[in-house]
Amino acid sequence: MPNRESVNDVMHKFRIGPEDLALVRAAGSVILPEIDDHIEEFYHWLAVHDEYQTFFSHNEGRLARVKSMQVLHWKTFFEAQIDAEWMASRRHVGAVHAHINLPNDIYFAGVCRSSESIIRRLRHMDDRLEQIEATIDSVGKLMFFDAFVVIEEIARSQREKIEAGSKALLEMSTPVTPIWEGILLLPLVGVIDSERTQDIMTKTLNKIAETRARVFVLDISGVGAMDTAVANQLIKITRATQLMGCETIISGVSPTIARTLVELGVNVGDVRTTATLRDSFELALRSVGAGRELFGSERPVAG
Amino acid sequence: MQGDRSVVRTRVNDCLVITAPPDLGQGRLQELERLTIDALCEQKATAVIFELTGVNYMDVQEFHDLRTVATLVRHLGARTVFVGLRPGIISHLVKSDADISGIQGALGLDDALALFAV
Numbered sequence: 001m002p003n004r005e006s007v008n009d010v011m012h013k014f015r016i017g018p019e020d021l022a023l024v025r026a027a028g029s030v031i032l033p034e035i036d037d038h039i040e041e042f043y044h045w046l047a048v049h050d051e052y053q054t055f056f057s058h059n060e061g062r063l064a065r066v067k068s069m070q071v072l073h074w075k076t077f078f079e080a081q082i083d084a085e086w087m088a089s090r091r092h093v094g095a096v097h098a099h100i101n102l103p104n105d106i107y108f109a110g111v112c113r114s115s116e117s118i119i120r121r122l123r124h125m126d127d128r129l130e131q132i133e134a135t136i137d138s139v140g141k142l143m144f145f146d147a148f149v150v151i152e153e154i155a156r157s158q159r160e161k162i163e164a165g166s167k168a169l170l171e172m173s174t175p176v177t178p179i180w181e182g183i184l185l186l187p188l189v190g191v192i193d194s195e196r197t198q199d200i201m202t203k204t205l206n207k208i209a210e211t212r213a214r215v216f217v218l219d220i221s222g223v224g225a226m227d228t229a230v231a232n233q234l235i236k237i238t239r240a241t242q243l244m245g246c247e248t249i250i251s252g253v254s255p256t257i258a259r260t261l262v263e264l265g266v267n268v269g270d271v272r273t274t275a276t277l278r279d280s281f282e283l284a285l286r287s288v289g290a291g292r293e294l295f296g297s298e299r300p301v302a303g
Numbered sequence: 304m305q306g307d308r309s310v311v312r313t314r315v316n317d318c319l320v321i322t323a324p325p326d327l328g329q330g331r332l333q334e335l336e337r338l339t340i341d342a343l344c345e346q347k348a349t350a351v352i353f354e355l356t357g358v359n360y361m362d363v364q365e366f367h368d369l370r371t372v373a374t375l376v377r378h379l380g381a382r383t384v385f386v387g388l389r390p391g392i393i394s395h396l397v398k399s400d401a402d403i404s405g406i407q408g409a410l411g412l413d414d415a416l417a418l419f420a421v
Contacts, residue, residue, distance in 0.1 A: 201397060205390030212410050236403075240393045243385060245409035245418075 007087055014145045020138035021080040027135050028078025030128045031121055035074045038117050039067055045113050051106045077146065090146055094153025104151070111147045115140065174200050176207040179281075182214040182288040184246075187277075189222035197233040201240055208246045215284040216241050219277050221252025231266040238271045247272070247287060251280030310335045312342050318419055319348040319381070320412070325357050327365045336372045343379050350419040351376045354412060356387030363401045370406065384408065386415045 011017075031038075043063070046052045056063040076089065097107060119136050126132040173196065179185045184207055186200065204216060218234065220226075238248035249272045253261075261268065274280045310331060311322040321339050324331055339351060353373065355361075361369075373383040384407045396403055409415040 198394070198398065202390065202394050205393055209390050209410065214414075236397050239403045239406075240397050243388050243393050243403055243406055243408035244390070245384075245386075245407070245414050 007082060007084060011082060011145065014141055014148075016082075016138075016141050016145060020141060021082065023131065023135045023138040024078060024080040024142050027122055027129060027139055028075075028080070030125045031118065032075060032078055034121060035071060038074070038114070038121065039070050041117055042070075042110070042114060043067065046110065049106060049109075051103065055100065055102075077142065080142065082145075087149060090149040091153040094150040095157060097150065098154045098157035102154075104154070107151070107154075108147070111143065115143050118143075174203050176200075176203050178207070178211050178213065179217075180285065180288065180290065182212070183281075183284045184208065184211065184213040184216045185219065186216070187219040187222060191224055192230045192233065194229075194233065197230075197237065201237050204237065205240060205244060208241060208244045213246055215287045216246050216248045217277070217280045217284050218248055218250050219252045219280070220250060220257070221254065221277065223252075223257075226257045226260050228264045228266055231261055231264065231268070235266075235268060235271060249274060249280045249283055251275075251277045310338050312338050314342075314346070314348070315416060317347075317349040318352055318416065319343065319346075319350070320352045320354055322354040323358050323369075325359045327358060327361060327369070332365060332368045332372070335369075336375070339372060339376060340379070343376065343381060348381050350382040350384070352409075352412065352415045352419075353383065353385050354387060355385055356411075358387075358389070358392065361388075361392050361396070363396065363399045366396055366401050366403075370402075373406070382407075382419065384415045384418060386410070386412055 043052075056066075073093070076086065118139060122129065122136055122139065123132065129135050173190065174186065174188075176184055176186045184204070186204065188200070192200075207213065208216065218237065220234070223230070234250060238250070241248045251274045253273045253275055272283065274283065309324060313320040313322070319339070319342050321335060321342075323335060327335075342348070343351070351373075353369065369385075373385070376383050386409045388408060393403070407418070409418060
């Protein structure tokens with residue numbers, strides 16, 4: 001909810017001053033008695049569009065409710081009391097439009113149609129309005145401002161949805177899972193960038209602290225591409241886990257990735273790597289002391 | 304014991320446990336280095352455990368100085384391990400490109416003592 005100052009700042013950008021609001025109020029006194037005609041004309045126009053069928057064709061009650069809300073909208077519009085409450089009411093309209101996924105084209109087309117209808121009616125009332133051109137200019141500016149607040153709320157709501165989706169995707173993309181007493185597994189799939197690496201590291205370190213894991217298996221068989229940056233990021237993760245006393249084994253190193261690492265001159269140092277997840281798992285089990293009872297011998301695994 | 308804000312040294316068999324205070328600034332790292340080296344010179348120890356569980360924050364310079372102390376200890380013939388570094392501190396160090404390679408870590412004192420078979 002904006003404070004009064006921020007509302008004024010935005011209105012200043014739209015060059016809407018007290019004189020504009022006074023002209024809008026004067027226009028309201030002559031046009032509001034005819035507002036029902038304007039709304040009927042608007043819905044007559046809307047009826048030929050697909051959106052009318054989508055939102056109103058099977059719901060007469062909704063149509064009547066929306067029409068009555070539009071009467072209220074134009075009443076507050078021509079009252080021209082632009083304050084936090086006014087902004088909140090326009091944002092609510094935006095939130096409703098975002099909720100029903102109203103396409104932007106029909107919203108802006110509707111604003112355009114309303115503007116045309118209101119201005120035409122005002123011109124017909126020029127004998128009752130002292131400054132008709134200035135009045136039309138002021139009404140137009142306030143309509144743009146009104147539409148801006150609505151569309152800004154729609155955009156904000158969409159940004160929130162995208163951010164929530166990205167967060168959920170990031171959550172799902174780094175499932176650090178305990179698979180055995182003292183062993184964590186993270187199967188990586190897709191593209192690794194620095195943001196994701198940071199997320200992997202944070203989650204892995206926290207999980208190590210939480211589960212007191214001694215081995216972390218990082219399976220990269222699902223990673224599409226490997227370059228110097230990605231390789232260095234993975235090596236950083238292994239060193240970070242080592243600082244917590246947890247050994248990292250990187251599994252799923254394909255011959256292509258191994259060759260790329262050699263060609264890039266990436267030094268994997270003392271990081272243990274295996275070609276398959278099975279080999280890593282076997283190494284991990286031996287590290288936590290479960291190898292003897294499961295495999296019956298201390299046969300070394302290629303690493 | 305010398306109070307919550309000072310470096311504390313304890314001996315467990317052949318291991319020297321150096322417990323760092325929550326704040327490593329204001330000369331405490333120098334105190335940690337002096338106490339560690341003095342203890343190693345006075346009594347032989349095969350390993351030094353740096354107990355960092357209580358450290359709330361560590362910047363790259365402090366980590367670098369701590370690492371230097373660990374290197375000194377290794378030159379004096381003892382093995383070293385860092386215990387209880389918080390995930391947030393490690394993330395910060397990696398993000399800040401600190402050199403964390405080649406350092407043995409452990410989650411808890413028990414794990415560290417087990418490493419040296421104490």
